Structures are given as C-alpha cells and as structure tokens.
Amino acid sequence: MMTAIIEARDLVKxxxxxxxxxxxxxxVPEGVIFGFLGPNGAGKTTTIKMxxxxxxxxxxxxxxxxxxxxxxPLLARRAFGIVFQDPSLDDQLTAAENMELHGVLYGVPxxxxxxxxxxxxxxxxxxxxxxxxxxxxxxGIKRRLEIARALQHQPRILFLDEPTSxxxxxxxxxxxxxxxxxxxxxxxxxxxxxxxxxxxxxxxxQIAVIDHGRIVAQGxxxxxxxxxxxxxxxxxxxxxxxxxIREVEAAPIDRMRRMRQVWLGRR
Amino acid sequence: MARPPVSAVxxxxxxxxxxxxxxRARIIGALGQPTLFLxxxxxxxxxxxxxxxxxxxxxxxxxxxxxxxILFTAVFTGIEIIWxxxxxxxxxxxxxxxxxxxxxxxxxxxxxxxxxIQGSIVFLVCLAAGFRPAHPLLLPLALLFMALIxxxxxxxxxxxxxxLQDMQGFPLIxxxxxxPLFFFSTALFPVPDxxxxxxxxxxxNPLSYGVDGLRGALSGSFAFxxxxxxxxxxxxxxxLLVIGAHLFSKIxx
Numbered sequence: 001m002m003t004a005i006i007e008a009r010d011l012v013k014x015x016x017x018x019x020x021x022x023x024x025x026x027x028v029p030e031g032v033i034f035g036f037l038g039p040n041g042a043g044k045t046t047t048i049k050m051x052x053x054x055x056x057x058x059x060x061x062x063x064x065x066x067x068x069x070x071x072x073p074l075l076a077r078r079a080f081g082i083v084f085q086d087p088s089l090d091d092q093l094t095a096a097e098n099m100e101l102h103g104v105l106y107g108v109p110x111x112x113x114x115x116x117x118x119x120x121x122x123x124x125x126x127x128x129x130x131x132x133x134x135x136x137x138x139x140g141i142k143r144r145l146e147i148a149r150a151l152q153h154q155p156r157i158l159f160l161d162e163p164t165s166x167x168x169x170x171x172x173x174x175x176x177x178x179x180x181x182x183x184x185x186x187x188x189x190x191x192x193x194x195x196x197x198x199x200x201x202x203x204x205x206q207i208a209v210i211d212h213g214r215i216v217a218q219g220x221x222x223x224x225x226x227x228x229x230x231x232x233x234x235x236x237x238x239x240x241x242x243x244x245i246r247e248v249e250a251a252p253i254d255r256m257r258r259m260r261q262v263w264l265g266r267r
Numbered sequence: 268m269a270r271p272p273v274s275a276v277x278x279x280x281x282x283x284x285x286x287x288x289x290x291r292a293r294i295i296g297a298l299g300q301p302t303l304f305l306x307x308x309x310x311x312x313x314x315x316x317x318x319x320x321x322x323x324x325x326x327x328x329x330x331x332x333x334x335x336x337i338l339f340t341a342v343f344t345g346i347e348i349i350w351x352x353x354x355x356x357x358x359x360x361x362x363x364x365x366x367x368x369x370x371x372x373x374x375x376x377x378x379x380x381x382x383x384i385q386g387s388i389v390f391l392v393c394l395a396a397g398f399r400p401a402h403p404l405l406l407p408l409a410l411l412f413m414a415l416i417x418x419x420x421x422x423x424x425x426x427x428x429x430x431l432q433d434m435q436g437f438p439l440i441x442x443x444x445x446x447p448l449f450f451f452s453t454a455l456f457p458v459p460d461x462x463x464x465x466x467x468x469x470x471x472n473p474l475s476y477g478v479d480g481l482r483g484a485l486s487g488s489f490a491f492x493x494x495x496x497x498x499x500x501x502x503x504x505x506x507l508l509v510i511g512a513h514l515f516s517k518i519x520x
Contacts, residue, residue, distance in 0.1 A: 052362055054520060077364040088355035092286050104278040105363035 004063075005030040005157060005189050006051065011060035013046050020046040022213035023060070028191060028206070030156070033183050035204030036193040037237075043213040044193035045085065048161050051191070052082050065156050078106065080157040081150030081188075085165060087142050091135035095126055095145050098134060099152055106153035113152075120148035123182070140171035147175075151186055158182075160192035164199065176203055201233045211241045275365045276373040283344065283377025287384070294385070297343075301336040301389045305329070305396055308455065321457065329390075329398035330482035331454025336389030337413060338420050338474065341382035342445055345375070345424015348515070349431055358520045367516040375421045375508065382417035383410075401487040408493075409484035415500040416477035422507035429514035453478045458490050473503045 004027035013021040021043040028034045038044050049055035050062065053069040053076055062069050065079035089098050096117065103113035121127040124144040134142065143163065150158055160179075164172040180203055183190050194200055200207050201221055208218040217224055217240045221233055228239035238244055287294070305328065313324035321327065351357040360370050400406060427440055451465070452474040458466060469475050480496035483489030489496060 054358070054362060074364040074366070077362055082362055084355065084358050086355050088357075088359040090282065090286075090351075090356045090359075091354065092289055093282065097285070101278050101282060102359070102363075104274045105360070105365050107274070107364070 003030060004028060005065055006034075006191060007061075007063040008047075008051070009061040011047070011050065011062065012058045013043075013050060013055065014058045020213055021050070021057075024208075024210065024213070024215045026208050026215060026218055028189060030189055031183075031187070032205040033180065033190040033203055034192070035200035035207045036191065036210060037195070037197070037200045037204075037207055037233075038193075038210035039195055042195075042210045044195075044210060045161055047210070048082075048159055048191075048193055052080060052159055053077055078153070079155060080159055081153065081155040082159040083143070083146045083150050083161065083163055085161040087139075087146065089134045089142060089146060089149075091133065091137075094131050094133055095121065095137075096130040098145065099130075099149055102149045102152050108153050116152050116154070120151055121145075123151075123185070124148040124178075140167050140174070143167065143171070143175065147182070151182070151188065154186070155188060157189045157191060158186075160190065162193055162195070164194070164196070172199075179203055197233050197237065207233075209237060209240055216240045275363075275369050276376065279360075279370060279373025280377040280380065283374060283381055286347075287344070287381040294388070297336070297340050297385055298388060298392065300339060301332045302392055304335065305332045305393060309396060325393075325397050326399070326486065327457070327482075328455070329393040329396075330485050331452070331478050332393060333386050333389050333413065334416055334452070334454055334474065334478045334481055335449055337382045337386035337416050337477075338445065338449060340385040341378060341417050341420030342424040342427070342440070344378035344381050345421040345426075345511075346428040346431070346437075346440065347378070348374070348425065348428035348518075349434055352518075352520070353433065357518070361518065361520055368512050371425060371508075371512040371515045375418065375425055375511070378421040378424065379414065379417040382421060383414055386413050386417065400485045405484045405487070409481055412477060412480035412484055412496070412500070415497075415504055416474070416481070419473060419477065419500060419504040419507055422504060422511040425511035426507065426514050429511065429518055448472060448474045451475075453482070453490065473499065476500050476503075 006028040008027075009025050011021055011024050012019065024043075024047065036044050036047065046055065050057045051064060051069065053073040056070055064076040067076040067079060069076040090101070093101065099117045099121065100113070103117065108116065118127065121130055124147060126141065126145055126148065129141075134145065137145065147163075164175055167175070176199060179190060179192075182188065192204075204221065206218070206220055207224060209216050209224070217227065217236070219227070224233065224236045228236040234244070305325070309325040309328050316322075316324035316327070348357065351360070361367075363370075400409070423444065427444065431440075451468045452472050453469060454474070458469055461469060476491060476496045476499040479489055479491050480493065480500065483493055483496065
C-alpha cells in the first residue's frame with residue numbers, strides 16, 4: 001500500500017443553501033495519475049479549489065502532502081503546481097519572464113531556477129520561444145507554458161483543472177501524450193479533472209466519478225468496468241449515475257447550477 | 268528551502284515597471300489630461316487670476332497638475348488588479364506560497380514607482396510650459412512628497428480594485444473618487460478665500476496635503492505647513508495600505 005499524497009475526508013462545500021460538494025472522501029497515492037471525472041457543474045472545480053487553498057471547505061479534512069490547506073496554506077502551496085481551467089499567465093511578459101516570476105514567488109534559488117526554467121521550457125518545446133511575448137501565443141502553447149510553469153518549483157503534485165478545455169483535438173491529443181511522460185520524468189503525482197470519458201480512460205491510473213457533488217465510484221478504470229459490467233468507461237458511467245455524461249452536460253438545471261457556482265465563487 | 272522575503276516583493280515591483288514601460292500608448296495617454304488642464308486652465312484662467320492679485324497662475328497650478336498626473340496613474344495602476352483578475356494572472360499570485368501582504372506590497376511599490384515616473388514626466392511638461400521651481404535645493408523634498416502621494420493613491424486603487432469584479436465600475440471610480448479628490452483639493456485654487464463648507468471639504472481631502480506639500484517644496488510656501496503635510500500623508504498612506512492589503516486578502520477567485 002502506497003502512502004496517500006492527497007487525502008480528503010468528508011469534504012463539504014456549501015454556497016448559501018446550495019451544496020456543491022457533498023461529503024466526498026478520496027485518497028490519491030503518490031506517483032499516480034488521478035482522474036476526477038464528472039459532468040460540468042458536478043463539483044470538480046470546487047473540489048480542486050479547496051485542494052489548492054483557494055477556497056475554504058465548509059466541513060471535512062484535507063491533507064496536501066501532509067499539510068492542511070486551511071491552516072498551513074503556504075506549506076501546502078509549495079507542494080503543488082496548478083494549471084487552471086482558464087489561462088493565468090501575464091501576457092505582457094515573455095515566456096521566460098513568466099517562468100522567472102513564478103520561480104521567484106516560489107522561492108527557488110537563482111541558479112536552480114535558471115536550470116529549471118531551461119529544462120521545463122525545453123520539455124514543453126518552448127525553449128526557442130522563451131523571449132516571445134505570451135500575448136502572441138495560441139491557446140495550446142499557453143497551456144504548455146502553464147504546465148512548464150506549474151512544474152518550475154518541482155512540486156510533488158500537479159493539479160490540472162480541465163487541462164484540455166477550449167483546445168483543438170490535435171493539441172488536446174498532444175497534451176495527453178505528454179502528461180504520462182511528465183508524471184514519470186518529473187516524479188509528480190497528477191490530479192486532473194475532466195468531463196471527457198476518453199481522456200480519463202486514456203491516461204488515468206485511478207478515477208473518481210463525481211456527480212451532483214458526490215463521488216459515485218472510484219478505483220482503476222478496469223475495476224470500474226468490472227464493477228458495473230460495462231465494456232467501456234462510458235457504460236460504467238451510465239450504470240453508476242443512470243445517465244450519460246453528455247446528457248447532463250446539456251441539462252439546463254446543471255448549467256444554472258454552474259453559473260450560480262461561478263457567481264458565488266467570484267465574490 | 269531558502270525563502271528570500273524581499274525577492275517576491277521585488278519581482279512584483281519589477282513586473283509593474285515592465286508592464287508600464289511596454290505600454291507606450293498608456294504613457295502618452297496618461298500625459299494628455301494633465302497637459303490639457305495645464306494649458307487650458309493655466310493660460311485660460313491665468314490672466315484673470317493675475318488681475319485678481321493671485322500672481323502667476325502657472326506657478327500656482329503646476330504642482331496641482333503634477334499631483335493630478337500621479338493621482339490618475341497611481342489609482343489606475345492600482346486598479347489593474349481587475350485586469351489581473353480578468354486575464355487570470357491574479358490566480359497565479361494567489362496560489363503562490365507568498366503572503367498576500369507581500370503581494371500587495373510589491374504591487375503597491377511597483378505602481379507607486381510607475382506613478383512617480385509619470386509625475387516626473389508631467390513635471391517636465393510643466394517646466395516646458397514655463398513653470399520654474401523657486402528653490403532647486405528643495406527638489407528632493409518635492410520628490411519625497413510625490414512619492415508619498417503616489418503610495419497613498421496606489422493604496423486607494425488597490426482597495427478599490429480588490430472590491431470591484433470588472434471594469435463596469437470604472438466610470439463610478441472616475442466620477443466619485445478620482446475626480447472629486449482632484450477638484451476638491453488645493454490643486455486648482457488657493458484655500459484662504461474659499462466658502463466655509465468647501466474649505467472644510469478641501470481640508471478633509473487627503474490629496475490637499477499632497478498638493479500643499481508639493482507646492483511648498485516647489486514654491487517655498489506651505490498653506491498647512493510642511494510637517495503637517497508630511498505627517499498627514501504618511502499616516503493616511505499607512506492606513507490606506509492596511510485597508511488595501513486587508514481587502515486584497517479577502518479576494519476569492
């Protein structure tokens with residue numbers, strides 16, 4: 001049994017009377033790629049916000065690399081890197097300047113910082129473009145730069161919130177090709193959220209399925225399929241939730257739930 | 268791991284500076300308004316002011332115009348937090364293992380530096396328009412007052428930027444904070460002859476002490492006294508910084 005690097009116990013997040021995350025528990029062992037799968041509005045982003053110290057949980061316990069994100073946010077933050085759903089680069093700075101800023105904020109010593117900048121920019125194939133302004137980059141390149149930046153300070157955990165949303169299929173494919181590689185090379189635990197079945201099935205070692213703020217199943221892809229008797233993850237999802245992930249995505253009530261979340265989350 | 272506390276503040280300061288230097292349109296744009304005020308009021312009202320016994324109006328007005336340049340730049344650079352929010356960079360800062368106080372400090376010092384540079388450019392424009400400082404030896408004192416004004420105004424911008432969600436509130440800030448601060452200060456007119464109520468407002472306006480300090484340093488005569496100006500500015504800058512830092516620390520993304 002490996003030790004868990006991310007642990008959530010009875011985690012709850014309420015916005016007024018709406019419960020976005022409803023008593024979820026899970027443990028992510030060190031070194032795995034963990035997929036958090038669910039339709040839009042299921043509570044994925046809310047969960048990731050709590051894991052990454054951005055949002056305080058209403059109830060429950062959390063441990064990120066052994067640190068409580070509420071009581072020791074600075075220590076927890078050192079242990080992870082995150083790529084948000086939307087870009088979070090300064091586009092008036094160059095790629096290298098964005099990396100430098102990150103390294104300094106994370107207190108990486110100068111010599112080590114330079115080595116890491118080069119290594120990570122080479123890793124994502126942006127070393128030649130390091131002096132270009134970010135505003136000139138396409139969505140896919142920005143996402144790669146953000147991944148490089150998130151790994152700059154050698155975190156033990158990498159959070160990816162819908163890392164391929166808004167990208168074209170080709171770029172999406174590229175990103176998923178190098179995430180397992182990165183997990184091996186950088187020895188980092190990857191926690192990602194997605195509402196694409198095929199993405200979860202493709203790269204995740206372990207999956208938790210979340211629907212309406214509750215975890216309805218978790219385990220390896222094979223175990224989930226076995227447990228439900230389905231042939232694909234899609235079958236498993238339908239068996240577990242009683243609906244297809246696409247249907248829910250389009251349901252108006254979920255769209256409203258999501259908007260509500262967005263509005264309340266912004267305050 | 269080593270944790271150099273100054274570096275985070277420094278790199279955020281540097282970021283503000285880089286962003287400023289790279290947006291030439293903004294530098295020139297921000298010069299427009301003070302120049303316009305200086306020329307239109309300085310030369311338009313100047314003769315009347317002189318006939319009424321007030322002396323050379325450009326001499327009187329220039330410190331007010333420099334203050335205006337600092338005020339506008341500082342508040343808007345402080346408010347840039349809204350852009351950071353919209354373009355997502357705010358999230359990167361908020362999940363960094365750096366206390367929010369340091370983030371506010373770095374940003375504020377950066378924005379204040381930018382405002383100080385902009386104010387110095389406005390000062391050069393004033394020189395070109397015929398303004399002459401009374402005692403060149405007092406220029407460092409003038410610079411000190413400019414810096415204090417810049418810090419105070421940036422703190423106002425930070426506080427407002429932390430509360431606002433988007434640029435929709437921008438005209439509100441302009442019409443209900445920035446312009447009143449400017450118009451009801453000592454920037455445009457001398458205090459002694461004002462009607463009671465207006466005089467009270469002017470005396471309560473923090474910017475008045477900035478203008479007075481700067482005018483005193485440039486012309487040699489303070490209305491409120493150099494020590495008063497200095498103390499009020501320092502005190503208010505500190506209070507506003509604490510408020511700004513507090514509001515910033517409440518931000519959720």
